[in-house]
Amino acid sequence: MKLSFRVNSKIEVLDVEPLTPLIEVLRDRLALIGAHQGCTGDNCGACTVLVNDVPVYACQVPVCQVDDAEVRTVEGLTADAERLAxxxxxxxxxxxxxxxxxxxxxxxxxxxxxxxxxxxxxxxxxxxxxxxxxxxxxxxxxxxxxxxxxx
Ligand code: FES
Ligand code: FES
CATH class of the missing domain: 1.10.150.120 ([2Fe-2S]-binding domain)
Known part of the structure; x- marks a missing residue:
């Protein structure tokens, strides 16, 4: 499935299996490793990202659900990678x-x-x-x- 979404204000277009967990797409396809994969079972919150400004467990969200959405990860907290938010x-x-x-x-x-x-x-x-x-x-x-x- 081809889908496109914005991650930290950048448009990403990916060909990806639709049920792949968002956390895997972020970490393995987009090299955004800030969100952590902990329990992968809806328990720990280490994988939390924002989808359209709502916090979600990225291990529980199939990537097809973020088609056309705005995803924000910890890497997007600040525009300047040298400075802390x-x-x-x-x-x-x-x-x-x-x-x-x-x-x-x-x-x-x-x-x-x-x-x-x-x-x-x-x-x-x-x-x-x-x-x-x-x-x-x-x-x-x-x-x-x-x-x-x-x-
Ligand atoms: S990795 Fe623990 S809730 Fe997602
Ligand atoms: S789990 Fe170690 S700082 Fe929170």
Whole structure:
């Protein structure tokens, strides 16, 4: 199947098996390895990307569902690869990362919430982050760092 979609504002046209998980297309075909493949089972959120500004588990989305859509990955957080986006900077400064495996997914959740609502409260952020697991940080530092950026 030939399909086209935008990834981080760039149009991609691919010939691909329609049921291929989006995460595999991003990582293996487009070399966008920021979104991680963790459980591949709808549990961890490490693969979170935005499709038309909505966070999704990219391991659960067949690529045919993003035909004509806008996909955003952690690589698209900033136009300048040499600089960190504000959310990234905040997590780094707050020491809100451990191994970093969950971090791209967490950042996409933060971005989605920020786009949806300029000043979210801790409960809204915690609720949206509840599908993203972190084994290292205990979550509080992530929540606090993100809220500071969104104030
Ligand atoms: S890799 Fe997609 S939810 Fe875990
Ligand atoms: S920083 Fe290691 S899983 Fe979150």
């Amino acid at each position: 504000p959310l990234q900077e905040a997590l780094a400064k707050a020491g809100a990362t451990g191994c970093g495996f969950c971090t791209p997914g967490m950042l996409m959740i933060g971005l989605a919430l920020r786009q949806r609502q300029p000043r979210p409260g801790p409960e809204e952020l915690r609720e949206l982050l509840s599908g993203n697991l972190c084994r290292c940080t205990g979550y509080e530092a992530i929540v606090q760092a993100m809220l500071e950026v969104m104030e």
